[in-house]
Amino acid sequence: MSWLTVETPLPSGPMHIAVTPLGVVAGGYLGDEAGELPRCTDEAKIAAVNGRIGTYLAGRSRELGLPIDWSLSTGPHRAVLQTLLREVPYGRTITYGELAARSGVFEDVAEPGLAARTVGQMMAANPVPLLVPCHRVVAADGIGGFGGGRVGIDVKRWLLTLEGVLEPTLDWNGPL
DNA sequence: TATCGCATCTAGT
DNA sequence: ACTAGATGCGATA
Numbered sequence: 001m002s003w004l005t006v007e008t009p010l011p012s013g014p015m016h017i018a019v020t021p022l023g024v025v026a027g028g029y030l031g032d033e034a035g036e037l038p039r040c041t042d043e044a045k046i047a048a049v050n051g052r053i054g055t056y057l058a059g060r061s062r063e064l065g066l067p068i069d070w071s072l073s074t075g076p077h078r079a080v081l082q083t084l085l086r087e088v089p090y091g092r093t094i095t096y097g098e099l100a101a102r103s104g105v106f107e108d109v110a111e112p113g114l115a116a117r118t119v120g121q122m123m124a125a126n127p128v129p130l131l132v133p134c135h136r137v138v139a140a141d142g143i144g145g146f147g148g149g150r151v152g153i154d155v156k157r158w159l160l161t162l163e164g165v166l167e168p169t170l171d172w173n174g175p176l
Numbered sequence: 177t178a179t180c181g182c183a184t185c186t187a188g189t
Numbered sequence: 190a191c192t193a194g195a196t197g198c199g200a201t202a
Contacts, residue, residue, distance in 0.1 A: 113185030145183030
């Protein structure tokens with residue numbers, strides 16, 4: 001796999017994205033982590049990824065339209081991610097508990113809270129952020145958490161504001 | 177292969 | 190309103 005950096009208007013700054021011949025295989029919100037990773041030199045792929053993500057984050061597109069390489073996630077993990085991708089469209093959110101129920105992976109788990117927590121772990125370990133809309137998964141009583149420390153929750157709020165789920169806040173610097 | 181750290185929910189004060 | 194308790198993953202050594 002090879003890595004490329006994408007400039008974004010996100011509060012976390014640029015993202016880095018890993019691509020394979022199959023599609024996007026991994027990504028991260030912290031662009032400076034890409035320093036020592038093998039860089040992608042395929043200009044067509046760089047242009048495609050930059051264009052799709054840039055258009056999406058500018059609010060001019062509701063679909064990323066990038067192929068996903070699922071090879072880094074397996075079993076229940078992959079099932080939950082694909083359920084999320086299929087069942088939660090742009091501008092909608094789902095709670096951790098409901099996503100657990102929809103995915104059908106936790107049918108034999110007695111307590112809903114336990115399944116919901118497991119889903120949270122899976123979102124944290126999501127190798128393909130943004131493409132799999134893990135930011136649309138929220139807690140039952142609020143926005144919930146997000147990886148990446150302090151900046152992470154800002155990214156989540158930013159993306160939800162972009163999609164019209166949240167009202168713009170003072171630190172909103174997006175395309176509205 | 178063993179251990180650790182969590183992006184939650186519910187119930188009981 | 191606030192506190193504590195329950196579970197299964199992925200990542201690391």
